Amino acid sequence: MTDHPITPGASLAWVAGSDAPEKTVLNLGFMALTDSASLIVAATQGFVEKYGLTLNLRRQTSWATLCEKLLNGELDAAQALYGQVYSIHLGLGGRAREMAILMNLCQNGQTINLSEPLKRAGVTSSEALSARVRQNGAKLTFAQTFPTGTHAMWLNYWLASQGIHPLQDVNTVVVPPSQMLAHLKAGRIDGFCAGDPWGALAVQQEQGFTLATSQMIWPDHPEKVLAVTAAFAEQYPNTSRALTMAVLEASRFIEQSEANQRSTAQLISAPPYVDAPLSAIEPRLLGQYQDGLGHAWQDPHSLRFFADGQVNLPYLSDGLWFMTQFRRWGLLREDPDYLAIAYQVQRLDHYREAASALDIAVPASPLRSSTLLDGSHWDGSDPAGYARSFALHSLSDSPQPCAL
Template sequence: MKHDLRIGFLPLTDCAVLVAAQERGFFEKYDLNVTLQREVSWANIRDRVAFGELDAAHMLAPMPLAATLGIDGLGIPIQTAISIGLNGSAITLATGLMQGIRTHFPEYLHSSPLRATGLKALLEREPGRKLVLGCVYPFSQHYYLLRAWLQDGGLDLEQGVEIRVIPPPQMVNALANGEIDGYCAGEPWNLAAVQRGIGCVAASSYGLWHNGPEKVVGVTQAWADMNPETHLALISALLEAAHWADDRHNRIQLAELLSRPQYLDTPLDLIRAPLLGRYRYAADEPERFLPDFNVFARYAANFPWHSHGRYFLHQMQAAGQLAHAPENPERLLASVYRTATYRQAAAALKLPYPTGDEIPLLGCTTPWVLHEASQPIAMGSNHIALHQLRAI
């Protein structure tokens, strides 16, 4: 019996797992008749999932937790049993700002990833100037990385800095029109600004936090409770799709699928390059090789780690989004991050899966092996370059 599902997504490269599941037949394999619906903003996705217009959706990793905490404006509990991507975003600054740093403060360009120290020094040349930066959603890894990057560079977020919420596809035009000085967003919207010559990438999310959490697929807790078998089928299809998408031999085909009008509707070269690990920070610079710019399955990327939830709780408090820590964080995290559902799907597919819910977020600066698992799992570095995040 076929199960009809409506799944929302935003036009970003990291919706790749959903597109692969649709186009490569993984949804069909599990008797899922899926309609993928392109949405205009993360707030729109939140609303449509919460009110039942979508059964599931591509979501920013902190969104289910914010919804369940009731701090997202709606407060309808959402859960996730699968992550669909690590890394994949960047901080882009207007070309004029980067040229100013190169001209006046070249000594600040030697750090990798670039620190915001040079930006602070440049702004001090123009007293009273307000820096306006775009961010995709308040409850996002983008927001927390952008805040930490600015603070690490010595900028005072309460004085002279405005972070404005803008949907990812609108970022490039906002930069071109002078509405913002830069932004943090996923691809292909950073490379689109680089290609037009209006922006330069200051730092990638991989450079700021190797293999940090990015996107999940979320459903309401009510929907999951009413549809446990369909939910398990969805997670199984997405797991297979994630492994297909992470295979280097499939990346060119994946880029072609994503570029289609119903998905990203974007020039193929903007999608293909980062998927193949080729990334350009500025129009006048050569490509850099970043093989882990998009991770869809490697390094236990699909597991819904409770540790990531703890990190988001910490960031929500630091950003003033959450007044105090929840009374029972373990119960909260168990209700949002459904590790048992993931393990059930992975075991049926004979894929290795973690047997614990926590992962160290600091100290693994080189590749390592996770032994607390059904089979050993090769893991990547989790190096964090931002001092503001090392307190997690």
């Protein structure tokens, strides 16, 4: 890694007083994904030690396993999917457990990939995919990574925007991200939505091609978060704040220069972390995309971890959006008290304290405005009305929050 300046004065004074971490050794869960970078950098490059913490990185094999270990206390904190945190808090299909989001870790950077057999059949555009779905015959099967996670919501939203009903016109299955390529190669799935490097690696190995990116669906959308149980946040408030500060500093470091981005890609490609070729990690981390169809571009909304603090505030509107999609797809039978729940989960005061201590600008409003692929406008002001602006569906069985 490129050397980074650590100026100990303020942080060491902070941890030496009454705000010292109550718990100093933490088990931190993460997945083998490019967007785990800020956690890996924080844990291995000197960012946590100055806050009196030691992080034991614990790579998980699936989002379900990560979820279970976070709830049973084997993990103290974890990289998590936005929708996963809210489904646990809401008790979708199981006992509700109060959760806390300490900060947003990243935006953008997920992809929808289709298989080489579909490519050979000429299904290389959304129009061709829609035509293929309308044909009689076996349904196509798409994989996502967790029943209520971000990838399920991006896949559902994108398919619906193309006139494909994600609950009726295709089959969907849950596959851990690192297993997507094996399933694609074996012909068990026709496409998937997941984070990199697995989409990039599918292109590189000629096992598939990228038909859409998640930032095409929603530029600068929320993605992974730093999550703990509410009980942990309340029992260890200083620890939670110290962890947030360390990860914030690591996030800022990654984006300070292209050299730092490249060294970060080199670090996380190693076997203990993402364990994937650097060539599948570095280009898209730098915003350099190839889709496997002969197109290459510099993406203006590629994976980002900091953006002068614009990424990291746990915006209320981000949490609200996932609940509107749960309502849209029948995972919630009635409208919840959207805003009250978002205030419970999104630890805004906690984040503001951490960011202010680091002189990181905090966006003035916890609501942000966006326009999505289908032209729908989202600003968090009327979540119930927004949910009803889509056709509301129902499912026979709600997913278990830690199932699969």
